[in-house]
Amino acid sequence: MNVLSIQNARKKFGQVVALDGATFDLRQGELLALLGPNGAGKTTLIRAIAGRVRLDGGEIRLFDRVLDGRLTPPELGIVPQEIALYPLLTARENLQAFGALHGLAAPQLSKNVDWVLERTGLADRADEPVKQFSGGMRRRLNIACGVLHQPRVVLLDEPTVGVDPQSRDRIYDMLAELAASGVSLLLTTHHLEEAEARCSRTVIIDHGRVIAAGTMSELVDQTIGRYRLVTLRLDSPLDTTAFLKATGTDNDADADPRIVKARMQDVAAELPPLLERIRTAGRAVDDVEVRGPSLQSVFIHLTGRELRE
């Protein structure tokens, strides 16, 4: 079931087109990654859903209700990219403040604060000022403040930026738990590996338009197709041009002349003949690497550039 539906969203800031007809859905209980290079329109989209940007055209529906773009709907939880916390307050005080502002009253507020502290692994540091926290702890508390009032849909703008791998894992564990409990999460990220490994679906946005959306396998099927990239390193250079032509293999023009690359639909059937030909040519294989299709290759295929450009 779709909980959030963005249809043909358009927004211009002066002459700059931020959104150019973006369309996608968020389903209940899923963790959806919104991927795109800088300036693709991710943050504008998140802000539009949050009621912070008014669209020039198109519509956003939340639980089948069209949002007017003026107020943040109560079903939404927002986790901004900045660490939006009061550094002199303790973790508990921050949570109590934002919880109260979201309309939570005394017994429920206290219960929710304890629940979210436990969930974020901050219970034992709850009464310390936030300024003493590490970057990862602040990030977790930043998320906690956005989910404290138990929203049904959570928007997270780069929730793991600048944190160490352990904290990142912890954050994704937390998000997965929320998703498992029926909460729908939409997050923007620059980390392709994270989106690939931890999110149920991915939406790729560029120049304000959605250029692909789906699960990892759907994206691969839609774009580069299913194959394995096999990379061989030989003990000495080969006359690559002639060899590649003969074997149908590939190499980058400026790459190491000892490297040979091949795309294979069926590695078990196609790799042994290639190894045989190399042996026949009088070369030995030092190393073999077999890689499946990645979001990185999908992304490059779609946008023609690396994500961090």
Added chain:
Amino acid sequence: MGTLLWVGWTNLRRDRVAQMLTFLLPIVFFSIFATVFGGQGDASTARIRIAVVDEDRSEVSARLIDGLKNEKGLRAQTTADASGAGTPLDRTAAERLVRSGDVPVAVVIPLGLGEAFSQNGFAGGGPSIQLLSDVSDPIAPQMVLGLLQKVAMTAAPDLLMQGGMRQFEKYAGAMTPQQKTAVDAWLPRLKAQGGSGGNATGDASAGAMPIGVQVVDVMRTDNRRGSLVSFYAAGIGVMFLLFSSVAGAGGALLDEAEAGTLERLLSTNLGMTGVLMGKWILLALIGCLQLTVMFLWGRVAFGLPLFSHLPGFAVMTIITAAAAAGFGLVLATLARSRAQLSGFSTILILTMSALGGSMFPRFLMSETMQKFGLLTFNAWALDGYLKVFWRQAPIWQLWPQVLVLLILTAMFLSVARLLARRWEAA
């Protein structure tokens, strides 16, 4: 070394704000202070207003009043209305004018002065002229005293001479008929001189004292030092209240916007109006506390009569802090960055404080500057505090100040709300 100079100079050339702070700001301040404290070089604007009561109704009193009216340093008022209309002032009305702060000094010419003056001349001995004044004012009564002596010496030289001659005859024997003829011939010339020479140069007060002058403090305060301290407590207090309100509002809005907490607050049930109201109430409460601490310290360290003026103090403090908080929010919503806020507010607050009397009492400024000062927030706040602590005014008399500050508060909040729209949905 040369490279460093080049980098520094290029940075300065490209930083408009730094250029303004370095070159324009000192010139702006110099001009403001020169205007406020230098009276723009126009002596006529620095006249002291006085009320004059003629209980004597003699030729001497009439001549003195004419002399006071012609005196360039004074603006004398003899009737209930400052424009010259209405009934002649009596002592009670004049005292009321001093107490209310409408004039700093009232001159009362008592019954019998004219007779004693013409009888005794320089020897004095008659009833004294009374200067009804607030003696906490360090300047106005002293200036009026000096000018009064000068007027007495120059306004009626013929009468003074006649009195002198009578005293001379009393102790030195009668003059010969020729001497009398010579004196009589000279007296009309003296009278003519007096009529036109009211503004003769020279420091009359430093010479002989032809008439006695008694300075009467009409303020009921028993602690003059305390009321002067209260002026400075209010003056400095209001100036710093403005600074701290702007800093607080900047912290509340600009810093929160930068940190992202404003965005988070706006995603809650509060909304921008709620955020602004919350910040305004907090800033106003902190302002009240700040002024209270300042006045308490004034009480402890300088004997400021705080506890005997609590209701008036409470009214002025609450309303002043509320308006200052609104002012802070306007500047914070107007500024695009902390640096802009800091530079702009420093200029504005110091200017307002100079014009509004936080640094130098407004009643000692020229009339033009006094009127100009009423455009500032400080002037109204300080006038209110002065009424409470200096003029001992009952609380209801604070209504003009309270009304103006309330209107200012409403205006500030409305403008801040409009400007804050930039943080709402784009």
